[in-house]
Amino acid sequence: xxxxxxxxxxxxxxxxxxxxxxxxxxxxxxxxxxxxxxxxxxxxxxxxxxxxxxxxxxxxxxxxxxxxxxxxxxxxxxxxxxxxxxxxxxxxxxxxxxxxxxxxxxxxxxxxxxxxxxxxxxxxxxxxxxxxxxxxxxxxxxxxxxxxxxxxxxxxxxxxxxxxxxxxxxxxxxxxxxxxxxxxxxxxxxxxxxxxxxxxxxxxxxxxxxxxxxxxxxxxxxxxxxxxxxxxxxxxxxxxxxxxxxxxxxxxxxxxxxxxxxxxxxxxxxxxxxxxxxxxxxxxxxxxxxxxxxxxxxxxxxxxxxxxxxxxxxxxxxxxxxxxxxxxxxxxxxxxxxxxxxxxxxxxxxxxxxxxxxxxxxxxxxxxxxxxxxxxxxxxxxxxxxxxxxxxxxxxxxxxxxxxxxxxxxxxxxxxxxxxxxxxxxxxxxxxxxxxxxxxxxxxxxxxxxxxxxxxxxxxxxxxxxxxxxx
Amino acid sequence: xxxxxxxxxxxxxxxxxxxxxxxxxxxxxxxxxxxxxxxxxxxxxxxxxxxxxxxxxxxxxxxxxxxxxxxxxxxxxxxxxxxxxxxxxxxxxxxxxxxxxxxxxxxxxxxxxxxxxxxxxxxxxxxxxxxxxxxxxxxxxxxxxxxxxxxxxxxxxxxxxxxxxxxxxxxxxxxxxxxxxxxxxxxxxxxxxxxxxxxxxxxxxxxxxxxxxxxxxxxxxxxxxxxxxxxxxxxxxxxxxxxxxxxxxxxxxxxxxxxxxxxxxxxxxxxxxxxxxxxxxxxxxxxxxxxxxxxxxxxxxxxxxxxxxxxxxxxxxxxxxxxxxxxxxxxxxxxxxxxxxxxxxxxxxxxxxxxxxxxxxxxxxxxxxxxxxxxxxxxxxxxxxxxxxxxxxxxxxxxxxxxxxxxxxxxxxxxxxxxxxxxxxxxxxxxxxxxxxxxxxxxxxxxxxxxxxxxxxxxxxxxxxxxxxxxxxxxxxxxxxxxxxxxx
Numbered sequence: 001x002x003x004x005x006x007x008x009x010x011x012x013x014x015x016x017x018x019x020x021x022x023x024x025x026x027x028x029x030x031x032x033x034x035x036x037x038x039x040x041x042x043x044x045x046x047x048x049x050x051x052x053x054x055x056x057x058x059x060x061x062x063x064x065x066x067x068x069x070x071x072x073x074x075x076x077x078x079x080x081x082x083x084x085x086x087x088x089x090x091x092x093x094x095x096x097x098x099x100x101x102x103x104x105x106x107x108x109x110x111x112x113x114x115x116x117x118x119x120x121x122x123x124x125x126x127x128x129x130x131x132x133x134x135x136x137x138x139x140x141x142x143x144x145x146x147x148x149x150x151x152x153x154x155x156x157x158x159x160x161x162x163x164x165x166x167x168x169x170x171x172x173x174x175x176x177x178x179x180x181x182x183x184x185x186x187x188x189x190x191x192x193x194x195x196x197x198x199x200x201x202x203x204x205x206x207x208x209x210x211x212x213x214x215x216x217x218x219x220x221x222x223x224x225x226x227x228x229x230x231x232x233x234x235x236x237x238x239x240x241x242x243x244x245x246x247x248x249x250x251x252x253x254x255x256x257x258x259x260x261x262x263x264x265x266x267x268x269x270x271x272x273x274x275x276x277x278x279x280x281x282x283x284x285x286x287x288x289x290x291x292x293x294x295x296x297x298x299x300x301x302x303x304x305x306x307x308x309x310x311x312x313x314x315x316x317x318x319x320x321x322x323x324x325x326x327x328x329x330x331x332x333x334x335x336x337x338x339x340x341x342x343x344x345x346x347x348x349x350x351x352x353x354x355x356x357x358x359x360x361x362x363x364x365x366x367x368x369x370x371x372x373x374x375x376x377x378x379x380x381x382x383x384x385x386x387x388x389x390x391x392x393x394x395x396x397x398x399x400x401x402x403x404x405x406x407x408x409x410x411x412x413x414x415x416x417x418x419x420x421x422x423x424x425x426x427x428x429x430x431x432x433x434x435x436x437x438x439x440x441x442x443x444x445x446x447x448x449x450x451x452x453x454x455x456x457x458x459x460x461x462x463x464x465x466x467x468x469x470x471x
Numbered sequence: 472x473x474x475x476x477x478x479x480x481x482x483x484x485x486x487x488x489x490x491x492x493x494x495x496x497x498x499x500x501x502x503x504x505x506x507x508x509x510x511x512x513x514x515x516x517x518x519x520x521x522x523x524x525x526x527x528x529x530x531x532x533x534x535x536x537x538x539x540x541x542x543x544x545x546x547x548x549x550x551x552x553x554x555x556x557x558x559x560x561x562x563x564x565x566x567x568x569x570x571x572x573x574x575x576x577x578x579x580x581x582x583x584x585x586x587x588x589x590x591x592x593x594x595x596x597x598x599x600x601x602x603x604x605x606x607x608x609x610x611x612x613x614x615x616x617x618x619x620x621x622x623x624x625x626x627x628x629x630x631x632x633x634x635x636x637x638x639x640x641x642x643x644x645x646x647x648x649x650x651x652x653x654x655x656x657x658x659x660x661x662x663x664x665x666x667x668x669x670x671x672x673x674x675x676x677x678x679x680x681x682x683x684x685x686x687x688x689x690x691x692x693x694x695x696x697x698x699x700x701x702x703x704x705x706x707x708x709x710x711x712x713x714x715x716x717x718x719x720x721x722x723x724x725x726x727x728x729x730x731x732x733x734x735x736x737x738x739x740x741x742x743x744x745x746x747x748x749x750x751x752x753x754x755x756x757x758x759x760x761x762x763x764x765x766x767x768x769x770x771x772x773x774x775x776x777x778x779x780x781x782x783x784x785x786x787x788x789x790x791x792x793x794x795x796x797x798x799x800x801x802x803x804x805x806x807x808x809x810x811x812x813x814x815x816x817x818x819x820x821x822x823x824x825x826x827x828x829x830x831x832x833x834x835x836x837x838x839x840x841x842x843x844x845x846x847x848x849x850x851x852x853x854x855x856x857x858x859x860x861x862x863x864x865x866x867x868x869x870x871x872x873x874x875x876x877x878x879x880x881x882x883x884x885x886x887x888x889x890x891x892x893x894x895x896x897x898x899x900x901x902x903x904x905x906x907x908x909x910x911x912x913x914x915x916x917x918x919x920x921x922x923x924x925x926x927x928x929x930x931x932x933x934x935x936x937x938x939x940x941x942x943x944x945x946x947x948x949x950x951x952x953x954x955x956x957x958x959x
Contacts, residue, residue: 039572043791045565045673046552046574048706080787080834084807089790134807136795265834267843270678270784273707 001233002197005225006205007160007190008152011167012145013177014123014185015058021122021144022049022092029183033128033137041142043088048271051076055144056099056275058176059120060285062146063100065174065292066115066167070282074099076120076272080265084136085125093121093147095266099275105150105170106294107162114151121145140184146176152191152202157218157225164188164214169293172356173318180353181212188212192221193238194228203228204238208245208252220245224252296321304334313346314338319358326364332375340367344388361395362388369398383454403453410455415448418456419464422447430469441465475690476637477543483959484531484542491527491542495520495586497957498544502588502635505955508616511629511636513549513607514557515589520544523586530584539694541584546631546639548624549590550597551682552671553577556587560673561605562595564818565798574671575703576640576682583698588636592626595820596789597647597675599623600892601882604822609879612655613953614918618876621651627685628655634956638686638695642672644679645777646871646896649908652685653871653921656910656951658938659685660692663928664903665710667696668703674788676781677708679900687950689909689939693717696931713929720932721939726759728937731864733767736895740873743914748870751911751922754944755868760937763864769856770898772849777897778890779833779846786830792818825886850901857902861927866937870895871908871921895923905931909938910949919951 020027023040040047063070077095098119104112125141127134148167154160168179168186179186188211193203208224211217223245228238243252291299293315300311314324324341328334345362349355370388373379379387379402387401394400410418422444423430432440441462448461484491499517506512527542547553550560552570559565573581581587594604602625603609610620613633620629624641631639632655641648643661652659660683667682674680684695697718702711732752737745752762794800794814801813819827833842860867872892882889899906904925911922926934942949952958 039570042796044570044572044797045558045560045568045791046550046570046671047572048670048708050705050707078787080790082790082793082811084793084795087791087796089793090787263836265787265831265836265839267783267787267834270676271708 003194003225003229003232004155004197005157005221006152006193006195006202007154007221009148009150009154009160009163010189010191011148011150011164012123012187013062013148013167013171013179015055015120015144015146016175016177017052017054017058017144019052020142021052021055021120022142025142027143029185031139033135034139036139037141041087042138049092049269051272051275052144055120056277057281057285058144059099059118059146060277060282061174061289062148062171062176063103063118064282064286065170065289066100066103066105066118066148068100068103068115068118070100070277071097072277072279073097074275074277076269076275077266078269079121081262083124084134085127085141087125087138087141091122091124092269092272094119099277105163105166107159107166109159111153111155111159113153113159113163116149116151118146118148121147152193152205157221160190160221161214161218164217166294169316173292174289175318178356181214184212186212188217190217190221192224192228194225194232204240206238206241206243206252208243209255211245213247216245216247219247219250220252223250227252290318293318293321300334304328306335306338310335310338310342313342317356317358320355323358323364327367327371329364329368331368331371336371336374337367340371340388344385345392348392360392362391366391366397373398373402380455382458386454410452410457415452415456415461416464418448418451419444419461419468421451422465423468433469475686475688475694477539477686477691477694480543480637480959481537481539481541484527485537487531491524491531491586492521494542495524495544495588497959498588498635498637501955501957505633505635509611509613509620509629509633509635509955510608511591511610511620511626511633512546512589513559513561513592513605513626516556516587519556520586520588523584527584527586538583540580540698542586543637544586544588545580546588546591546627546636547577548593548627548639548641550593550642550673550675551577551640552673553587553590556590558590558673559606560596561593561607562819562823563606563799564792564794564814568798570671572671575668575705576699577671579699579701580640591624591630591636591639594623594625594647595823596673596785597623597642597644597680598785598822598826599882600646600650600889601877601879602626602651603879603882604820606820611879612876612918613955614656614951615876615916617878618918619654619879619882621654621872621876623647623651624659624685625651628652628657628659631655631685631687632657633953634687634958638684638691640682640695640699641685642675642680642682643896643900644675644681644781645893645900648683648685649871649896649906649921649923650892652908653910654876654919656919656921657685657687658689658692658907658909659683660696660907660931660935661899661905662696662700662931663905664900665708666700666712666905666929666931668701668706668709670703670705670709674784676784677788678784679777679781681900689907689935689942690718690721692907693721693935693939696935700931710929712931714932717932717935720936723936724759725755725937725940728760728866729763729864730755730760730937731763731765731860731867733765733770733860733867733869735767735770736867736869739894740870741875741914744870744873744875744920747912747920748868748922751868751941754941755937758940758944765860765863767856767860767898769849769852773853773898773901774890774894776846776849776853776901777893778829779842780850782826782830783834783843784830786827786834789819789823789827794818822886853898854902857898857904857927865926866930866934867925869923869925871923872896875914875916875918875920899923899925904928905934907934907938909942911941911945912949913951
C-alpha cells in the first residue's frame with residue numbers, strides 16, 4: 001500500500017524585544033548563567049508580571065505577515081506544570097483567546113499551510129547537566145516567545161522544509177525575530193502521522209520535540225514516516241507519544257507516553273489584565289510590514305529580469321534585498337548589480353549569519369555608481385571587478401580608485417607605447433620568454449595593466465608585446 | 472476615640488513631648504512583655520526600628536516637617552515582602568527566606584520613615600480564620616488570651632488590639648483583615664481590589680488578595696489607607712485611589728445617607744451580634760441616615776464560589792515552593808521528584824495542603840466546567856447583585872463575623888465550621904469591593920463584636936465617613952483597651 005505523510009508544526013520563535021516579556025531584564029543571548037535575572041523572572045514570592053507591549057506588537061506583526069485574524073481582545077493564561085526550569089511552576093501563555101488566528105503560509109507549489117493560531121508566552125530557563133549534577137540557568141526564562149501552530153496540512157519533507165524556511169524568512173523580514181535555530185531562537189515540534197494515499201482521515205500522530213535544524217527536521221520526519229509505515233505494515237498500531245530525535249543515530253525515541261500526559265490546569269492569569277488591541281493599532285502595525293521575500297522574488301523576476309534562483313538568493317535576507325534595491329536605483333540592468341552581489345560580495349560572507357548581518361564596507365550608492373560607469377561604457381568589467389574588491393576592502397568610493405583618465409580610455413598608440421616600455425623595463429622577463437618560457441609574457445602584460453590602471457585590453461597588449469620581442 | 476492614635480502620637484512627637492526613640496523603645500519593651508502571651512510577632516526588628524526612630528528624631532531636631540506616618544511604630548503581616556528581613560508567611564516552607572526586594576507598600580511606608588517593629592503572625596499563607604495554622608502557633612486575643620485573635624491577619628490584630636503596634640498592614644483574601652479586627656475590637660479596612668498595590672504581597676489568591684490597614688480608630692485607618700493606596704506600575708491590576716484623601720471627608724454629615732441591610736447577611740448570625748447590628752441601625756437613624764432593607768439572594772453562593780476560586784488560584788500560586796531556590800528543602804532524597812514531593816509534604820501544613828489539593832481538583836480536566844467555570848459565572852452574578860444593590864443604597868451594613876472570637880483549638884478540628892465563619896466577609900472579596908470592620912459592642916462573654924460597612928468600588932471615602940460617624944456617636948460604648956501594651 002502507498003502511504004502519505006501528514007505533518008503539522010508547532011514553532012516557537014523568540015521575539016526580538018530588548019527586554020523580557022514580564023520584566024525589564026535584557027533578552028541578550030550568551031551571557032553568564034543567571035546574570036540576566038530579577039525577582040520577577042525567577043518568580044520570587046510576591047512578584048507580579050507586567051506585560052511588555054512590544055511583545056504584543058511583534059506577535060501581531062507576525063500574525064499580519066502570515067494572514068492571521070488579529071483579536072481585539074485576548075488574555076493571558078497560566079499553564080501549570082512542575083519543572084525546575086520553570087520557577088513559578090506555571091508558564092504564562094495564552095490558551096483559549098490567542099492574539100492571532102486563522103492564517104496561512106503559501107508554498108511555492110501553491111498549497112496553503114493553514115495556521116491555527118499564533119499566541120504569546122514566556123520562555124523557560126535552561127537545565128545544564130554537568131558532572132552528574134543538574135544546574136539551572138534562568139537567563140532565558142521570561143524571554144518572549146510566539147508559538148505558531150499550523151494545521152496538519154504538510155504532506156512531504158520538502159513541504160516541511162519550505163514551510164520552516166518561509167516562516168524563518170518572514171519573521172526575519174518583519175524584524176520580530178532573528179530565528180537562529182542553532183541558538184534556539186526558533187524551535188520546532190513536528191507532529192507526524194501517516195495514512196494510505198487517498199484517505200482523508202488522520203492517523204495517530206507522534207510529536208517530535210524541540211527540533212533546531214532544518215536538516216534534522218527532514219531526517220527525523222523521514223525516519224518517523226518510515227517507522228510508522230513499517231509499524232502499520234507489520235500489523236501494529238502507532239501510539240500517540242512525544243518523541244525525542246537523536247541526530248547522531250538518526251532515530252526517534254519516546255520521551256513520555258500518552259498515559260502520563262500533563263493536565264496543565266489552564267486558567268486565566270489573575271495577575272494580568274485583558275489585552276486590548278484597537279483597529280487603529282492593527283492598521284499602524286500593518287503599515288510596518290515590509291514587502292515580503294516571496295513578493296520580492298516575484299517582482300525581481302518579472303520586473304527586474306533576474307533569474308528565479310538569483311532573485312531567491314537576493315530576497316532571502318532583508319538586508320541584502322534592501323541593498324540590492326538601493327544599488328539598482330537608476331541602473332539599466334539590475335542583473336549586473338545582482339551579479340556583483342552574488343558573485344563577489346557573497347564570497348566574503350561565509351555563513352548564513354554573515355549574509356543575514358550583511359556587514360560590508362561598501363554602500364549601495366557606491367555599487368550603483370560603479371555599475372553606472374560600466375553601463376556608460378566608461379570602464380571595463382575587469383577594472384570594475386578589481387575596483388569593487390578595493391571598495392569592499394576599504395569602504396572608499398569608486399572615485400578613489402578610478403580616475404578621470406581611467407575613464408577616458410586608452411588609444412592604440414598609447415597602448416603600443418606602454419608595451420614598448422614593458423619590454424624595455426623587464427629584460428629578465430624578455431630573456432625568459434626568448435628561452436621559450438611562454439608564461440613570462442604574462443608578467444609583461446601585467447606591467448601594462450598596472451601602468452594603464454587596468455584600462456588596457458590585456459589580449460591586445462599580449463599580441464603587441466610578442467610582436468615587439470619576436471619582431 | 473474620634474482622634475486617632477496616629478494623629479495623637481504625631482502631635483506628641485512634633486511637640487517634643489517624647490522622642491521617637493522613646494516612643495519606639497516603649498513599644499519594643501511592651502512587645503517583650505506581651506508577646507509571650509499574645510504571640511503576635513514572629514519576628515521583632517528592634518535595630519531597624521531604632522534606626523528609623525533616630526532618623527526621625529534628627530528631623531525633629533532640625534525642625535523639619537513630619538508626614539502623617541513618620542515615626543509611628545507599626546507592624547507588617549509576615550506575607551508582605553521586606554528586603555533583608557525574613558518573610559515566611561508563617562510557613563515552614565519559607566523558613567529562612569529573606570526577600571531581595573521590598574513590597575511596594577513597605578517601600579512607600581519606609582520612605583516616609585514608618586518605624587517597623589517587626590513581622591506579625593498569620594495563618595500559613597493566609598489560609599485560615601484563627602491564625603492557628605501558623606507554623607509558629609496561633610496568636611491570642613488581647614481581650615482573652617484563651618481565645619483566638621482571628622485570622623488570617625491574627626498577629627497584626629493581636630498586636631494592634633494589644634497596643635504593641637500603633638497600626639499594622641494585613642491582607643484580606645476572604646476576610647483576613649476584617650475578621651481578626653472584629654475579634655480584637657479594632658478597625659480593619661479591606662480596600663477596593665486594585666486600590667493598593669499587591670506587588671510584594673506573597674500571593675494566596677491573586678484575584679481576591681488586597682492589602683489594608685488594621686488600626687485602633689477609623690481615622691487611623693483613613694490615614695494609612697491614604698498613604699498606601701495608589702497606582703503602581705509594578706502591579707497591572709492596580710488602579711490607585713479614586714478621588715481626594717479619605718481623611719478629608721471623614722467628618723462629613725451623613726444625613727440622608729442610605730444604609731442598606733440585606734437579610735441574607737443576618738441568616739445564622741448569633742443573637743448578640745444580630746442585636747448589636749440592629750442597635751447600630753438605630754444609631755445611624757439618630758444621625759439622620761436612612762435604613763434600607765433589601766435582599767441579596769446570590770449571597771448563598773458566596774462561600775462555595777470563594778473556596779473554589781481561591782483554592783484554584785492558590786494551587787497555582789503555591790506551585791513555586793519546591794525547595795530548589797529558597798526556603799525549606801527536605802534533608803534526604805534520591806531524585807528531583809522525590810525532593811520536590813518530600814519538601815512540599817514536609818514544608819506545607821495540613822490546611823495549605825488541603826486547599827492546594829482542592830484547587831488542583833477543581834482545575835483538573837473533566838472537573839473544570841463543573842467547578843471552576845461555574846464558580847466564575849456565579850462570581851459574575853454576585854458582582855452584578857452588588858452593583859444593583861448600590862443603586863438603592865450608599866453603603867451596606869452587615870455583621871463582620873456571625874460570632875465572636877472562639878476558643879483556641881476549636882477551629883483546627885473542624886475545617887468546614889471554620890470556613891463558615893467567613894460567610895459575611897467573602898462576598899466583598901468576590902466582588903472586589905471595599906469593606907471596613909469597626910467595633911460595635913460586646914457579647915454576653917464581654918468579647919468585642921464587629922460590624923462591617925461595605926461600599927461600592929472605590930467608595931472608601933463613603934464607608935470611612937459612615938464608620939467615623941458611628942464611632943464618634945458610639946464612643947466608649949464600643950471600644951475598650953486591652954490589659955496589654957503601651958499606655959500613654
